[in-house]
Amino acid sequence: MTGERTFQKFRRLISKKAFLLWLDSLKKDYKLIGPVKEGKHAVFKQADSSEELFLEYKTTMLSPGKLFLYKPKEELFRFKAGNKLDIEEVSPAVERQAIIGVHPCDVNAILYLDRTFLGEFKDPHYEARRKNTVIISLNCAQVSENCFCSSVGTGPFLHAVSGYDMLLTDFEDEYLVEIKSRKAEELFGLKGQGAGQDALKFKAEKEKSLKSKFKKAVNVLGLDNIFAENAEHPVWERTAEEKCLSCANCVMVCPTCFCYDVKDEMSLDLKTVTRYRCFDACQDMRFAEVHGGNFRQRRVARLRQFVTHKLNQTNQYGVLGTVGCGRCITWCPTGIDLTELSEELRSKK
Amino acid sequence: MNPLKPFKAKIEDIKLEAEGVKTYTLSTGFQFTAEPGQFNMVGYPGVGEAPISLSGIMQNGCFKHTIKSVGRVTEFLDHFMAGDEVFFRGPYGKGWPIKKAEKKDLLIVAGGVGLAPLRPVVQLISGRRELFGEVSLICGARNENNMPFMDELKEWAEKISVYLTVDEAVQREKWQHHIGLVIDLFDRIKIRPERTISFICGPEIMMRFVCRGLMMRGLSQASLYVSLERRMKCGMAQCGHCQHSGFFVCQDGPVFSYKEVRGLPDGML
Numbered sequence: 001m002t003g004e005r006t007f008q009k010f011r012r013l014i015s016k017k018a019f020l021l022w023l024d025s026l027k028k029d030y031k032l033i034g035p036v037k038e039g040k041h042a043v044f045k046q047a048d049s050s051e052e053l054f055l056e057y058k059t060t061m062l063s064p065g066k067l068f069l070y071k072p073k074e075e076l077f078r079f080k081a082g083n084k085l086d087i088e089e090v091s092p093a094v095e096r097q098a099i100i101g102v103h104p105c106d107v108n109a110i111l112y113l114d115r116t117f118l119g120e121f122k123d124p125h126y127e128a129r130r131k132n133t134v135i136i137s138l139n140c141a142q143v144s145e146n147c148f149c150s151s152v153g154t155g156p157f158l159h160a161v162s163g164y165d166m167l168l169t170d171f172e173d174e175y176l177v178e179i180k181s182r183k184a185e186e187l188f189g190l191k192g193q194g195a196g197q198d199a200l201k202f203k204a205e206k207e208k209s210l211k212s213k214f215k216k217a218v219n220v221l222g223l224d225n226i227f228a229e230n231a232e233h234p235v236w237e238r239t240a241e242e243k244c245l246s247c248a249n250c251v252m253v254c255p256t257c258f259c260y261d262v263k264d265e266m267s268l269d270l271k272t273v274t275r276y277r278c279f280d281a282c283q284d285m286r287f288a289e290v291h292g293g294n295f296r297q298r299r300v301a302r303l304r305q306f307v308t309h310k311l312n313q314t315n316q317y318g319v320l321g322t323v324g325c326g327r328c329i330t331w332c333p334t335g336i337d338l339t340e341l342s343e344e345l346r347s348k349k
Numbered sequence: 350m351n352p353l354k355p356f357k358a359k360i361e362d363i364k365l366e367a368e369g370v371k372t373y374t375l376s377t378g379f380q381f382t383a384e385p386g387q388f389n390m391v392g393y394p395g396v397g398e399a400p401i402s403l404s405g406i407m408q409n410g411c412f413k414h415t416i417k418s419v420g421r422v423t424e425f426l427d428h429f430m431a432g433d434e435v436f437f438r439g440p441y442g443k444g445w446p447i448k449k450a451e452k453k454d455l456l457i458v459a460g461g462v463g464l465a466p467l468r469p470v471v472q473l474i475s476g477r478r479e480l481f482g483e484v485s486l487i488c489g490a491r492n493e494n495n496m497p498f499m500d501e502l503k504e505w506a507e508k509i510s511v512y513l514t515v516d517e518a519v520q521r522e523k524w525q526h527h528i529g530l531v532i533d534l535f536d537r538i539k540i541r542p543e544r545t546i547s548f549i550c551g552p553e554i555m556m557r558f559v560c561r562g563l564m565m566r567g568l569s570q571a572s573l574y575v576s577l578e579r580r581m582k583c584g585m586a587q588c589g590h591c592q593h594s595g596f597f598v599c600q601d602g603p604v605f606s607y608k609e610v611r612g613l614p615d616g617m618l
Contacts, residue, residue, distance in 0.1 A: 076354075077351065077354060085357075087354060089350070089354060117587065119587075120600070121352045121587065122352070123352075123587065124351050125351075231614040258587065258589060259592075260583075260587065260589070261582055261588070262353070262583065263397075264395045264396065266395045273395045275394070280582075280589070282589070282592075287580070287590060288579065288580055288615070289580060291417075291419040291420050292552065295579065295616065301615050304614065304615075305592070305615065308614075309592070309595075314595070315595040315596075316592075316595040316596075
């Protein structure tokens with residue numbers, strides 16, 4: 001988190017076994033959350049012990065940031081009807097949690113969500129969880145077929161300076177453990193072996209070799225102009241008409257999609273109204289509807305909104321909206337691929 | 350405190366403004382201030398909230414909303430009476446750049462209830478008339494029954510030039526003003542493009558033609574300001590509903606320079 005006092009940034013080589021034992025020692029103060037194998041897939045969920053963790057996972061359907069920091073559904077307050085109508089605020093949960101094995105794309109996605117929820121108006125639920133969460137990132141050791149993080153600067157190794165606590169790199173029997181926050185410095189007591197230039201060199205070589213394995217990429221050069229000049233490119237209409245179902249899978253699995261709806265639910269005795277917020281998607285027909293019109297009535301407009309929000313519209317936060325995790329490609333039922341789409345935009349109409 | 354938490358406001362007065370349009374005067378327990386052009390999220394538990402621009406910002410901390418009943422929230426509010434309580438939070442967004450209009454000519458163009466967020470501008474200017482050059486107001490509405498603030502227009506006309514037009518008059522013999530588009534009335538105003546700034550609010554398609562008409566008369570894109578309407582759930586650049594090509598209309602607007610929003614996809618400007 002920002003505004004932290006200075007701390008000792010150190011690097012150590014720790015045997016995997018010792019590291020996992022240390023994770024288990026965290027359990028007395030923290031809920032352990034990490035990738036756990038479920039069938040063929042890995043899912044971020046609470047683990048009872050480090051033995052349950054499947055840290056060699058490739059990718060997950062849902063990102064840890066949108067499961068454990070920005071929740072799919074959040075109760076905000078309750079309106080109680082008595083002699084008069086009162087508002088009861090729902091206090092943010094302050095349970096401490098450690099999320100382990102967060103890949104660089106997903107850490108960058110959390111940093112992106114910070115811009116939305118810790119901006120001028122702070123979301124108290126997100127803020128409380130963020131403060132009470134230790135994020136232990138794990139540099140990737142393999143590339144999935146839809147990953148394109150290396151082309152958008154968010155992976156496969158993490159280079160963000162702050163906003164998370166620890167960074168692990170898999171060195172076969174050991175982890176290179178890098179301390180990135182004061183909280184981590186205080187928590188991490190394992191001495192291990194100090195990691196010097198050799199370890200950093202080894203890490204750099206690993207990153208380089210991994211970067212050569214990517215099958216997908218987005219060419220970000222001049223992308224803002226490409227999008228601005230091609231809002232009416234036929235590829236939009238074609239993709240919308242032939243492929244897109246407006247199912248919003250892309251939005252739901254996207255680790256940076258932050259949109260929400262606010263809903264009221266009335267109790268059966270009509271005495272309590274619960275106001276909550278829940279994920280919403282720009283692919284929904286009514287998302288941009290106002291009285292007298294709908295700014296994105298057509299499917300093509302909604303598809304374009306999602307894609308441009310990820311690859312263009314950098315005026316919003318000064319960064320790309322995509323972290324290159326490739327989830328929207330993996331989970332699109334009709335195979336829409338935004339790396340292909342952006343490439344087609346560069347081609348002649 | 351959760352910034353989404355609304356406050357209670359008591360309805361001090363309800364005035365029937367035009368067909369289906371009411372002006373609600375609201376008071377709270379605290380001092381409410383806002384800039385002309387900003388908006389509140391107004392609503393009621395169980396019904397939801399809607400962004401509604403401020404049509405009056407009063408010295409005593411009261412404020413006004415002029416609301417046309419067209420949707421779930423606004424139709425619900427239509428049943429309220431003086432003395433009832435509603436919920437609101439705000440103010441949000443960027444208002445009209447009134448400072449930029451000082452020492453200049455100001456042309457205000459409004460369509461229907463689009464006049465509501467411009468009413469505080471007119472009031473503010475009327476109170477400090479000497480700071481501004483020529484000030485003209487063009488109001489258009491479907492017909493005379495849809496023209497809000499009819500009773501106040503006479504008073505405003507003492508301070509600024511007021512021009513009215515309707516698409517069609519219900520009582521044609523009684524209507525003494527123009528019939529036709531708002532842009533028809535540009536010919537009646539001596540527009541000095543180099544020293545004119547324009548504030549425009551109405552249906553987006555109307556704003557498009559007003560902006561283009563004024564550019565044909567020599568005004569620059571940067572001297573035209575438009576107030577946009579979008580769906581909003583939060584008002585604080587989080588819920589994403591109002592996103593318009595990277596802008597959050599709630600935070601970066603609702604008032605934009607035409608230069609910023611002209612020709613953007615999914616808009617009509």
